[in-house]
Amino acid sequence: MSGTLAVELKGLTKIFESQNGVLAANAGVNLRVAKGSIHGIIGENGAGKSTAMKMLYGQYTPTEGEIWIHGQPKHWKSSQDAIASGIGMVHQHFMLAGPYTALENILLGSTGGAFRLLDFVGSKKRLEALAAQYSLPVNWDARIETLPVGIQQRIEILKLLYRQADILILDEPTAVLTPQETQALFENLKRLKNEGKTILIVTHKLKEVMEITDEVTVFRAGKVTGSAKTAQTSPQGLANLMVGREVQLKIDCGAAPERGKPVLELKEPSLTVQAGEIVGIAGVEGNGQSEVIFKSWEKACAEGLRVALIPEDRHRDGLLLERSVEENFLLGHQRSPQFSKAGWIKSQVLKARAKAAVEKFDVRPRDLDIDSGRLSGGNQQKLIFARELEKNPQFIIAAQPTRGVDVGAIEFIHRQILEARNRGVGVLLISSELDEVMALSDRLHVLYEGKFVAEFKRGHYNEQEVGLRMGGAV
C-alpha cells in the first residue's frame, strides 16, 4: 500500500517558541496522500495547514515526527533538500521579487556553484518550451511588478515544473483569481494529475474542495480532525469538522427596512448607498477596491457624516498593534469632546467606555491593557467593530470584514452588519469572498479594473454571471 503513497506525514509536530511563550502550531499531524491524486487540505485560519505544508516543503524543521516521500523517510535541512526530492510549493503570497525579471526569479533556485555564470539564454529557451507545452505563455524579460497576479501565479507554477517537481503544494491558489481563472487553473491541475503528478491544495473554500479534489484532510487547532474521499463527504460535514461543532452555513438576512436618504453618492466610479441598505462590491482583489474604499470614506467624511470604517487590512490600517486595547479603542475618538477636553485625554471616561464596549462586543480576553497585536484575528476585528460602532455611525464601510477571522466571529460580525442595516444605517460591503457579498448585499456591484461593470439586485444573483463580470467579460 505504501508504494502508492506520494506523501506520508507521521505524527508531525511543530512547536514555536517566542518571547510570548510556546505555541504548538502542529501537534501529531498524520496525513496520507496517494500518488497521482489531488488532495485538499482545509481548515480555518491558524488551524496549522500552512505550517504542515512548510514542513513538507522543508522550510520548517519538524519538532517531532517523520516525513515519508514515495515510501522513503526524509530528513531535510532546508527547502533545497525538499526541492531535490521533487517537492514544490506555491505560497499564498508569491515568492517573487518585484523589481527583478521573471527569468531572474525562476533562476533564483537553480542549483550548481554559487559563483558560476548563470545561463540566461539556455534557461529561457527551456522555459519557453515548457510554457508552450502547458500553454501558459509568459514574458520572461518583464519585471514581476509589471505583471498581473494571474501571470505571477503562472510563473510560480512554471517554476515548480522547471525544477521538475512531481509533488506540488498550492497554498490558497484561488484567492486572487476570478471564478473563470479558477476554472482554467483547475483544468491545468487535472492535466498535471493525469501526467502522474501529485497535488496538495490548501484552501478554505469548501466548494472548490468538492469540485477538484479526490481526497480531503481537515485541520483544526493544529491537529487533523478527519480525512476522507471527497466523494463520500458533504460541505456541511466538512464545515462541522473544521469548526468542531454544527455550523450555520446559510445566512438569514431577514427583510430589509425601508430605505432612507442616500448616505453616499460617488461620481467616479458611480456609486450610491442609501440609509438602510447593504451595497456589496464584488471583484477580484486589486481591481480598484482600495480606491473605492478611500473615495467613499473621504466623501462621506467631507460631508460631515459619522462614518465607521472597517479597513481591508486591519493590521495596517485598523490597529496600533503594540498598544493596549484601551488606546486602540480611543483611536479616531481622540478629538471627540466625549473623550478629550482642550487637548487633554479624559482617561476615566475612556476606561469606562472601553470596558463597556469590550464587554458588549465580546472581545476576549477582557483585558484593556493587553496589546491589540496579541488578540486573535477575530477578536481584533471585534475590537475594531466596537470602536467604530461607538461613533454611532450613519454609514459603515466594511472592507473584507471577515478575512482571517474564525467562524464564530464571522457569524458575530455578519449579525452586527445586518443589525446596523436594520437600524437604518447605510452599509458599503467590500469583500473578495463572493459567497459573503452575495449573501449579505441588498444590491451588488461588480468592480473590474476600477469601474463598476454590472449591478445586481437581491434575488437576481447568479454566481456564473457575477463571476464572468468579475473577469471583465461583457
Added chain:
Amino acid sequence: MNRGRLLEILRPLVAVVIGLSLGLLVTLVAGENPIHVLSVLLKSAFGSRYDFGMTLYYATPLIFTGLSVAVAFHAGLFNIGAEGQLTLGALAAAVLGASFAGTPSWIAPILATLAAFLIGGIWGAIPGWLRAKRGSHEVINTIMLNFIAGGIASYLTLYWFRNLETQNPETRPIGPGFAISQWAFFGGAPVSWAFALALLTALAVWVFLWKTVPGYELRAVGQSEGAARVARIDPAKVRILAMAIAGGLAGLVGVGEVLGGAGKFKLGFSPDYGFIGIAVALLGRNRPVGVVAAAILFGALHKGTADLDLETEHVTRDISLVLQALVILCVSAEGLFHLRWLRKKRAAQ
C-alpha cells in the same frame, strides 16, 4: 508589577552590566587591572560633590538629546540628527547672548533658551518635512544635515561671530545677563539650573506623550501610519511636529553648555552628545524616566573615564567610547537575551 514589566526593566540593566564588564575586560589587554580601572571610574564619577556635579553636568545634554531621540522614536522616526540640531541651537543661544550683551538677566536666559529651542526645532523640522512631504528617509537626511550644520556653524563662527581675543575657534562671550548660575553645592562643577530644566523637560515630555491628544496622535502615527490616517490624523503634520520638537529638545543642549557652562559657543564642543543620545533613549526604553537614568549613567561613564589618563598607564579616556559602544550593542541586541532556560521552563508548563 507583572513579570513582563519586570523583565522589561531588568533586561537593559543586565545588558549594561554585561557591556561594562566586556569593556573592562578589554582593559586587560592593555595590562591594566579591570578592578582598578573600575574603582578609578567609580571614584572619578561619584567620589566627591565636585565629581558627582561633573557627572550631572555631562548628563544634562544627554537628557536633552535622549529625549529628542525618544520623542522622534515615538512618532516612528529615527533622529540621528540631534548632533546638528544641538550645534545650531547652542550657536543660536551664544550668538543671541553675544549680540545683545546688555539684555537684563531676568529675561536674557529665557530668550536664549527659546532661541536654542527654536533654531534646533527648525533644523529638526527640515528632515521632518522632507520625510512627510518628499518621502525621503530621515535617517540619511539627518546624518547629512549634521554635516551641513557643522559647516554652517563653522562658517558663522569663523566669519561672523569670531572671538578675536583668542586663537580658539569660538564665538564672542555672552553678556553677563545671559549666564545662569551654577550650583555652589557641587564645589565648582558647572552643573547649573540647566540640569533642573532637563528634569522638568523630561516631565513635560511625559505629560505631553501620555496625557494629551497631540501626544497620543504622535504615538499613533509612530505605531501605524495607516491606522492614524483612518483616525483622521494627518501623519505629515505629526511627523513635522515631532521632528520640530525633537530638534528643539536637542537645541536645549545649548542652555547648559553655553549659558551654564562655557559662556560661548566653541566649535566642536560636543563629544557626540547627539549620537550618545540614541543610546540613552534606547537604554531608557524611550521613556522619560528611563532617559534621565540612562543619561546619568552615560554622564558618569564620561566623567569617570576622564581621570583614566592620569590614573592608569595605558588606558585613556577614549575607553569611554568603547564602554558606551559595548553597552549600546548589548542593550540593542535583543536576541542575545532570550534566556533559554526561561523559555524551557515555560515550555514545560
Added chain:
Amino acid sequence: MIDSLLQILSSTLRVSTPLLFAALGGLMSERSGVINIALEGLMLVGAFTGAIVAYSFHSPWLGWGAAAISGVLLAAIYAASVINWKADQIVAGTAINMLALGMVPFISKILYGVTGTSPTIPADERFIFAPIILVWVFLLIIHFWLGRTPSGLWVRFAGEHPKALDAAGIGVKKVRWGAVLMGGALAALGGATLSTMLSSAYARNMTAGRGFMALAALIFGKWRPIPTAMACLLFGFTEALQIRLQGVVLWGTEPVPVQFIQILPYLVTVLVLAGLVGHSRPPKALGLFFEKD
C-alpha cells in the same frame, strides 16, 4: 588653466578611491538588506590597521591585507548583532562607529604610547596608484557578479524579498553574513587607501565623515554599482575642488569659504533623496530583521 584642470581631475581620481571602496562595501551590505551606517568605523579601523602593518612590515600590500581582516572582524561583530541578535541596524551601526573611535586610540596608546598619529610610512613603502586601479576592477567584478551569478542573485533577493530566498532553500542569514563581511573588508580597504596612499600615516579621526559620504554616494547611485561609482567621482571632485580652491579668490575680495564646498556632497544627497534631483528607491527589505516566522 589646462594644467590645473588636469591636476583637479587626477586629484579627483585619487580622493574618490577610498570613497568608492567604502561605497562598494556599503553596496554589498545594503543590497543584502543590511543598512550600513558603520562604514565610517570600518574605514577608520582599516586606516589604522593598514598604516601600522604597512609601517611595521614595510609592505603596503600586507597593510592592506591586515586592514581587510580587521574590517571583517569588526563587521562580524556588527553582523552578529543585527543578523542574529536582532539589534536595530542603525543603533548597532552607531555603536560600531563609537567602538572604532574608541578602540583605535586605545590600541595606538598600547603600541606607540600615543593616541594620535601612527609613525610615518616611508615614501617607497606606500602605494602610488595600485588601489586606484584595483577599486575600478573590483567595481566591475561586483557589477557582473551581482547581475550574472547565482550568489549575486541571492544577495539581491536577500535585500528585496528574503522570504523568496528562504523558500528557494537558501539561508538568508548566511547570505547576509557573507555580504556584510565582504562589505566590511571593502570599507576597511577604503580606509587603508586613505592612510597608505593619500597620506603617509594614520591620523586621529582621519576618515572625517567619508564613511557617511560613501553612504550618500550609494544612495545617490540608487544602490547600483556603476551609478554609485559616478557619485563617488562627483563627490571626489568636490573634495578635489575644495583642496584646489583653498584661499582662492573667485569673486569679491574674500576667498571662498571652504565650508560651502565641504557641505556640497551632503546637500546634493539631501536634494537627491527629496526627489528634487532624480529618485532613489532602496531595496525593499533594507533594515528589516529576517526570521523564519
